[in-house]
Amino acid sequence: MRNLIFDDFDGMSKWVACYMAYKIKKAEPTAENPYVLGLPTGSSPLGVYRELVKLYKEGKVTFKNVVTFNMDEYVGLPEDHPQSYHYFMQDKLFGHVDIPKENINIPNGNAKDLQQECWEYEQKIKKAGGIDLFLGGIGEDGHIAFNEPGSSLSSRTRVKTLTYDTRVNNARFFDGKVEKVPKIALTVGVGTVMDANQVIILVSGIKKARALRKMIEEGVNHMWTSSMLQLHPHGIVVCDEEATMELKVGTVKYFKDIEREALAKLPEV
Numbered sequence: 001m002r003n004l005i006f007d008d009f010d011g012m013s014k015w016v017a018c019y020m021a022y023k024i025k026k027a028e029p030t031a032e033n034p035y036v037l038g039l040p041t042g043s044s045p046l047g048v049y050r051e052l053v054k055l056y057k058e059g060k061v062t063f064k065n066v067v068t069f070n071m072d073e074y075v076g077l078p079e080d081h082p083q084s085y086h087y088f089m090q091d092k093l094f095g096h097v098d099i100p101k102e103n104i105n106i107p108n109g110n111a112k113d114l115q116q117e118c119w120e121y122e123q124k125i126k127k128a129g130g131i132d133l134f135l136g137g138i139g140e141d142g143h144i145a146f147n148e149p150g151s152s153l154s155s156r157t158r159v160k161t162l163t164y165d166t167r168v169n170n171a172r173f174f175d176g177k178v179e180k181v182p183k184i185a186l187t188v189g190v191g192t193v194m195d196a197n198q199v200i201i202l203v204s205g206i207k208k209a210r211a212l213r214k215m216i217e218e219g220v221n222h223m224w225t226s227s228m229l230q231l232h233p234h235g236i237v238v239c240d241e242e243a244t245m246e247l248k249v250g251t252v253k254y255f256k257d258i259e260r261e262a263l264a265k266l267p268e269v
């Protein structure tokens with residue numbers, strides 16, 4: 001696992017956006033052989049999406065042959081609800097770039113048969129040839145997508161009940177009212193994320209410091225589902241200084257030293 005430590009949120013966002021644009025361009029995707037991205041919502045990817053839109057507007061990247069799969073969606077929120085992940089993605093990324101509508105996949109939290117929807121989502125990923133790069137964030141309890149503590153580390157897309165913790169954290173998006181946060185969501189599994197060729201996890205701010213420590217310094221554990229990244233052959237954790245607050249000095253020094261070159265310049269687009 002790599003760990004890139006940037007001074008701040010802007011620095012990490014810029015680097016990740018350039019890296020993603022670089023990977024898309026390098027793959028020379030076509031309609032028959034598209035580049036497949038896994039994407040998150042939340043505040044962690046906001047900077048990356050802002051930078052990707054900028055790169056697109058500067059003509060440095062196109063999403064014409066990019067297919068996307070979002071990580072999760074609340075159950076029961078209308079797609080045009082400002083807090084639905086459908087709305088979020090349109091508002092923050094899809095509405096500003098040239099991705100064809102039919103290339104966008106987000107679990108349907110209003111499907112009649114939710115289990116069937118989850119099964120079909122996995123099939124769609126397979127049909128697209130698997131995910132090339134999965135971008136994610138983590139919750140304060142270390143969850144990845146909505147794989148709450150105790151989720152099977154080999155789980156696939158499924159219906160998941162959210163913990164009270166997660167609902168309290170996400171209440172900030174629902175007028176601060178925890179009772180307004182849906183209790184159930186559809187989420188890709190930890191196994192679904194781990195199947196991607198590459199996984200990048202964004203960790204920003206002091207609130208995530210404990211989760212970052214659990215993810216990279218302690219053992220693989222189903223109570224901190226993002227720790228599964230330790231078993232991925234191409235996992236990159238991208239964080240800011242604040243998030244490293246609970247890491248050992250030696251860990252921070254080690255990663256800063258071995259990543260000196262990567263940190264010094266942006267990937268070329």
Ligand code: GLP
Nearest residue numbers: 040042043044137138139145146
């Ligand atoms: C939600 C999402 C996760 C996200 C997490 C953290 O629970 N399902 O995918 O990583 O929130 O959100 P934020 O980035 O806003 O801290």
